[in-house]
Amino acid sequence: MKFFKEWGRFMMMGARAHADWEIAVSNTIVKDRKRIMILGLLLVPIILGGIAFADQIGTVMPEVLGGKKAYSPAFFTTGIFIASILIGLGAGLITGCIGAGGGFIIAPALMSAGIKGILAVGTDLFHIFAKAIMGSVIHRKLGNVSVPLAVIFLIGAVIGATCGGIINRVLYEINPVLSDAFITTIYSLMLGMLGCYAMLDYLKARKRGDAGSAHGGKHEGADLGSLPRKLQAVKIPPMINFDQGLVPGGRSISAVFLILSGALVGFAAAIMGVGGGFLTFPIFVYMLGVSSMTTVGTDIFQIVFTAGYAAITQYAIYGFIFYTLAMGMLLGSLIGIQIGALVTKVVSGITIRGFYAMAVLAGFVNRIFALPGKLAAMEVITLSRETTGILDKIGVWAFFIVIGGFGVWVIGTFLTNIKILKGERAVS
Template identity: 65%
Template sequence: MNYCREFYNLLIKGSQAYARWDLETSTTILRSRKRMGLLFLMLLPIIIGGIAIAAGDGSGLPSTIGGKSAYMPSHYTNLIFFASIFVGLCAGLITGCIGAGGGFIIAPALMSAGVKGILAVGTDLFHIFAKAIMGSVLHRKLGNISISLAVTFLIGSLTGATLGGMLNRYLYDLNPVLSDAFITSVYVLILGFLSFYALLDYFRARRGELKSNKKASRAEEIPPLGQKLQSITIPPMLTFDEGVTPGGRKISAVFLVLSGLLVGLAAAIMGVGGGFLTFPIFVYGLGVSSMTTVGTDIFQIVFTAGYSSLSQYAFYGFVFYTLAMGMLLGSLIGVQVGSLVTKVVPGIMIRGFFALAVTAGFINRFFALPGKLQSLDYISIPPNVGQILNLVGNTLFFAVIGAFAVWVSWVFFANIKELKSEHSHN
């Protein structure tokens, strides 16, 4: 139980590191006229397509989002575009306000809206990559990166991303419903784990049982698993953390490649960048310091998301660019508003909203799974039961996420004078 809780805490730290990068990247884009101009150019084909469709009768558009033929911006409707902005806005609000976890709702939200799972994954990865190349804040983190660790890790992560993309495409070609069921099952397992510990920590915090960790102020100690792996000498050995430990620490490149393989596999299957796994694997498993881990985590997210979105999904037509650009636009605004709201909201409330958001995502995918398994004849239930469960899951999910977005917006506008005053003093 303690090991699981420690693993959960490191997962959250990984998500928080990604949230800080997301905020910094979004701020960089919004404050630059050149980058905003680039965003407009990326949106221009979508705007022109929308005008063309609005001028016509809209005939020829598919009844579902994603099929066996084309996936390009021709699959455009005004409703789809504005819905994607809403999804990006909500994800940004969660990321900015909670400081973690916003990316976990994107794929479930898109799948709930009718987007096929493989298309939701590819589009989410492309949205992350588009934000990364527009923000270009990676160079600020390079001082915290061990180049040897990062490059070796990327060998594994890009290999894992290739395998994950191939697996998703194979399952989709075999049966699109099987592909959706597989991606949904992965989300059920991950979000179920996160939901359980997030709720547990929230109620413990409400009872005042969570205390500050005094070890955080001392030099980081290498966890037992990290010590064991670092004692195994399989050439080549890589040296890192010279600034943390005299003489640095050493670990076999084999373990870096295997770790990258796992992260890349998760990133390509789930479409979340894989950054949430890097932190627990590096700190707990490999014994790398938190400072080095944060830099390497951001480094790998950019390259893994870029490689996965392009080589494994975009080249095969599994990126819905209209959705990606809408999510990018919404998230740029959402993450800014959410980060400001944290200044006027108690920390316990933020922790509660994180637990609620992750639980909503878990319920959504959990309720969607029986209908998919029934379609595959893996379980025997009346078809209308699966449809009802799916409807209940979708309703609860969008009700929770929508209510959260409304609440954050209300808090923001209700305290806008205070937030402006604080911002001017800074």
């Protein structure tokens, strides 16, 4: 029970840190006219291309679309583009409103919409990379970035991302269904643990009558626990120094632990497509004993390179990125984050935390109900097509009803309180 609690706390801490990054990036893009214009220019060829070629897709690229080469549906239709915006909007609403990683629902949502798992992962990574490049806030945080820490960490991240990408591609070459089953299993485990912890946390807070903050409070500082002390006491050269400006004499840790940590983050990024940022913060603070201030700056620095390396070298060059979908998700998430962040001003934190727990558990139900169909298709278990079809529909409907209901509630709350929110802005 203690392990479950600590692991859930570890995951939630990472989800909140990643959401903070998403919100900062969104604000940077939305509040800069030049960046908005760049985004608009990027969308123009997508829209014009869709209008020009939508009716010819079936005859122009028949060998590319389908079968095992399956970059499908890596082409534009109006319906696909709108769906991508809605998926990004849902993820953005969760991130902005709750301050925890809405990006966890993107891959399950894409797979539920019929996108192959490897394409969902690659597209999600590229979407994160595009967002990081467009809304980079590195220059604001450079004073808090430990360059030696980041560089050594990135060595491990490159190794991990390469391994994760190879595993996904090899599994896909063996059997596309095996690839989907593998990604589905990973998401089922992660969303199940995170969802259960979030729900228990919500129920405890409700029992205490704690209205609280939707974002669950501030991140933890740099007080060293027993594990960071033990790791920093291991003097395997080379030793990397950090936090010199925060702690007298600074602290140091072996490059070996940084490389291993980076490898874990890079591996998770390449396997799941969530950028790995949700792991960096808790690993740095909980395990390595890096201060929160240094961690935030270094995390922003590394996520650009980790997501970029994984997206381009492990997926883009092999054709496993759906660019139109990535741009739609970017647009939707920018809108969703802004609306979600405003709604937190007029809704109690405890209510929003309850919705988050439901959203994550809905993602878990979606993936766990999809898994029997994958296993049956590989003849690992015996189930009729009717049974697997029913299970899959239950998972899909449960997921989209919860996420859709949350989205309608947030947008409805925003619209009904728009006068109040305008007044708050005017006062501020």
